[in-house]
Amino acid sequence: MKLSIVHKAAALLLATGFAAGAAAQEATLRLVSAFAENGIYVQRLQPWIQKFNAEGKGVLQINFIGGPKAMPPFEVGNAVKTGVVDMALNTGAFYTNVMPEADFLKLTQVPVAEQRRNGAFDAINKVWNEKGNMQYLARMVENQPFHIYTNKKVEKPDLAGLKIRITPVYRDFFQSLNANVITTPPGEVYTALERGVVDGYGWPIGGIFDLNWHEKTKFRIDPGFYDAEVSLIMNLPAYRKLTPAQRDYLQKQLLALEAQNTFWAQYTADEVARQQKAGIxxxxxxxxxxxxxxxxxxxxxxxxxxxxxxxxxxxxxPLFSRK
Structure with missing residues (x-):
């Protein structure tokens, strides 16, 4: 079944055409998102892609294929690894099937700019290159702690008796809080809440309105923990195939993307207020x-x-932790 899905997705994506023959000056990179197109992450990325393409004419372009309708979220990491797509907007929790170490990115407690200075980015790419056949390009989300959302009130940090939807990000933590954990794709969470299949879920502070989960959510447990990691990753052979000029241009635009991460602190504050207004x-x-x-x-x-x-x-x- 999974192979069938991947083959169908590959056919769709390859039909869009790629890329830089030996004589071409301009290359086009196919990018897919593990997140829904109407969600905040893709909404934030779209203006960057437009700017990237406007300024990169004759050098480098991005062809945004789409989100989960183009490819199931948990297949995106393998698609990048194998070169079915060139780039992806993804989170490590969605490609632990490719490399379990992808989940470690949630444990970063220093800003991405500091990760670039202190050697963390280089350390990440050493592993991503060797184990994932990928280049870790940029982290475009920061200051987005995860929370536990429930429909049942708890008096202490104990989830005994509760069925909580998880991803690998918080499986072990929620189990240490005695939760019964259930894994589902994001697209199935609303129905699971509606039918009582789950009593709650883990998710970052932002994004629940994009999925209408607020309609089925009564409580949010504070404080938050970890930091949601949403990043751009790239197939390593495709990255190495870029000319020096193309790679320099890509790096310039990636740093510009990360420079916009100041947005997320205010977004967090706005989402807290919005959840309160919605009755959570x-x-x-x-x-x-x-x-x-x-x-x-x-x-x-x-x-x-x-x-x-x-x-x-x-x-x-030592590279991820606060000193």
Whole structure:
């Protein structure tokens, strides 16, 4: 079934045509999104693509193929790895099937600009090149903590008896809080909430209105934990095929994209207010419990990373953590 889906997607994407023959001066990169086209992430990316193409005529262009209607979200990582597409807007949680280390990106606690300065980006790309056949290009989302959203009120950080929809991002953490965890694609969450298949879900502070989940959500647990990672990744052979001028242009535009990340702090504040207005109540713990809750999230996260890939987790942890 999965192979059939990938083959169909490959046929669709290859039919759009690519790319830079040996004599061509301009290359076109096919980009697919693991996120819905009406969601905030793609909405933020579209003006960047337009600017990229306007300024990159004769050098480099991006052909945006689409979102989950073009390719299922959990197949996007493998499509990048194998070159079915050249680039993707994706999150590590969606391509742990390609490389489990992709999930480690949620544990970053320093800004992306600092990650570029302190060697974290280089360390990430060493792993992405070797294990994923990918180049990690840019992180376009920051300051977007994850939260637990529920339809049942809890008095303490304990999810015993609750069925919570998860991705790999918070599987281990939610299980440490005694939740019964269920994995579904984002497109199935609304119906799962409506039918009582799940009692809640994990998701960043932003984006639930894009999916209409606010209609089926009663509570948000504060504080948030981890930081949502949404990034551009690229097939490594396609990246290496670029000319120096094309690669320089790509890098210039990627840095410009990351420079817009100041947007997310205000977006977080706006989303909190919007959720409150929509009737979503905030569950807050006392200061000591809140600190313990967040500390536990990172302890569980790093313990899982070290169990999965001790050498790589050991490399990443000092570069990802606050000093």
């Amino acid at each position: 109540e905030t569950i807050k713990f006392d200061a000591a419990t809140s600190k313990s809750f967040v500390d536990k999230a990172y302890q569980v996260g790093w313990a899982s990373a070290e169990k999965q890939s001790p050498e790589i987790a050991g490399r990443f942890k």
